[in-house]
Amino acid sequence: MEIKVLGPGCPKCEATEKNVKEAVAESGLDARVDKVTDVMEIAKYGVFGTPAVIVDGEVKSVGKIPGKNEIKTWIEQQH
Amino acid sequence: MPQDCCAPEGNVMILACSGGSNVGQLSNQAAVELTQEGFGKMFCLAGIGGHLNGFVQSAADIPQMVAIDGCSLGCAKALLEHTEIPNKSYLVLTDLGIEKNKDFKLKREEIEKVKKAIREVCNQEQAAIPMAEAGSSSCCG
Numbered sequence: 708m709e710i711k712v713l714g715p716g717c718p719k720c721e722a723t724e725k726n727v728k729e730a731v732a733e734s735g736l737d738a739r740v741d742k743v744t745d746v747m748e749i750a751k752y753g754v755f756g757t758p759a760v761i762v763d764g765e766v767k768s769v770g771k772i773p774g775k776n777e778i779k780t781w782i783e784q785q786h
Numbered sequence: 787m788p789q790d791c792c793a794p795e796g797n798v799m800i801l802a803c804s805g806g807s808n809v810g811q812l813s814n815q816a817a818v819e820l821t822q823e824g825f826g827k828m829f830c831l832a833g834i835g836g837h838l839n840g841f842v843q844s845a846a847d848i849p850q851m852v853a854i855d856g857c858s859l860g861c862a863k864a865l866l867e868h869t870e871i872p873n874k875s876y877l878v879l880t881d882l883g884i885e886k887n888k889d890f891k892l893k894r895e896e897i898e899k900v901k902k903a904i905r906e907v908c909n910q911e912q913a914a915i916p917m918a919e920a921g922s923s924s925c926c927g
Contacts, residue, residue, distance in 0.1 A: 753844070759843075
C-alpha cells in the first residue's frame with residue numbers, strides 16, 4: 708500500500724503526516740508513506756488545497772487534518 | 787493548482803456553470819475576477835462533473851463553496867447533486883434580473899452586479915459557519 712501526504716510543509720501538513728504514520732504503525736499493516744511537497748506534483752491530483760491524503764492513488768481528504776481513526780478506516784478498507 | 791499554504795483568505799470554492807450564454811459567461815467572468823481579487827478560488831466544475839477523485843473530494847471537504855448557475859436550468863446545481871456534494875451557497879443569475887441571451891459582449895455593470903451578489907450570498911453562509919471550520923482549509927494550523 709502506498710500513502711501520499713500532499714503539502715508544502717506547513718504545520719497542518721506536518722500534523723497530517725504524523726497522524727498518517729502513527730495510524731499505519733498502530734494498524735500493523737504494511738504501507739509506505741511518502742510526503743509530496745512539490746507544488747506541480749501536488750497539482751496533478753486536482754486538489755483544491757492542502758494537506759491532502761492519497762491512499763493507493765485515491766484522494767481521501769483535502770484541506771484538513773484527518774484523525775488517526777479515520778485514516779485507519781481508509782487503510783483497512785484498501786487491504 | 788492547490789491553494790497557497792497559509793493564505794489568510796480566499797478559501798471560498800467558486801464553481802461557475804460557465805455555460806454557452808451571456809449568463810453562463812457572466813458566471814465565469816465573475817468567478818475569474820473574484821479569484822483575482824482574492825475573494826475566493828475558482829475551481830473546475832468539469833473536474834467534479836467528470837467524477838475525477840481529487841476534484842470531487844476537494845468539493846466534499848471544503849467548508850465554504852458557492853455554485854453559480856447562469857439560468858434556472860441549474861446545470862451546476864444538478865452536477866453537484868449527481869456527485870452527492872452538498873450545495874452550500876447558490877446563485878442563479880437570471881434571478882438577479884439579467885436576461886439570458888447569446889450576446890457574449892459582457893456588460894461591466896452586470897459583471898459587477900453578479901460579483902456583488904456572490905459576495906453577499908457567501909457572506910451570509912460564512913456567518914453561519916463556526917470559525918474553526920471556516921478556516922480549516924488554510925494550513926497554518
